[in-house]
Amino acid sequence: LAKTTQPISMDSYEGQEVNITCSHNNIATNDYITWYQQFPSQGPRFIIQGYKTKVTNEVASLFIPADRKSSTLSLPRVSLSDTAVYYCLVGFDTGGFKTIFGAGTRLFVKA
C-alpha cells in the first residue's frame, strides 16, 4: 500500500486559493489518487480522483506531475465552509479497501 504524506494543518483566508500537496513516493503503476473531505461529526465525502495530469470538477482541481510521486489538491476561492480535514489516498481497488486514510490535512479558513 502506498503511504502518503500531507501537511498536518493549513490556514487560509476566505477568497484565497488553497493548494494542499500530498507526497506518495512509492505509488504503483495502477494506483489512482483520491481526495476526501471530512467535516466534524460527519463521514468523509469524495472530492476528486485522478491518475495523471490534471482533473477538474465543480469543487476542485487535482494536479499530478508526470512522475506521479506527488499530487496537489487545489480549492479555488475558499469560504468558511471549506474548513475541514482533507485526506489524500492512493491505491488501486474499486472498493477502496486497499487505500489508507492517514491523519489528513486540517484546513482552517478564516474570515
Add this chain to the structure above:
Amino acid sequence: NAGVTQTPKFQVLKTGQSMTLQCAQDMNHEYMSWYRQDPGMGLRLIHYSVGAGITDQGEVPNGYNVSRSTTEDFPLRLLSAAPSQTSVYFCASSYSGTTSSYEQYFGPGTRLTVT
C-alpha cells in the same frame, strides 16, 4: 435515496457488554466496509465485504464480527466491549466491477463510548 444509514447515532456501553451497530445502503452497492476513527486520527478499516456472504478482515478486526446476508445490510457486532473500542464508527459502501471510480459513500457515523 437515503444513501448509507447507520443506527444508533450514539451509544454508551459498559465493559463486557455486546451490541450490534447497524448499517444499510439503498444504492445496490456490492462493496461495504466498516471503519473506526479515533480523535484526531484518520479512519482505520475494521472489516469489509465484497458481496452478500463474503467478508474479510481489515486493519483492526479484533473484537468485532461482521456478516453480510443481504446486499443492503452490513451489521458490525462488538462481542465484549472494551474501553479501547471507544470511537466513532463509520460504515461505507461503493461500486464494484469495472468502474475506475473508487468513491466510497459514508454514513453519518455512530459515536460509541465504553465505560
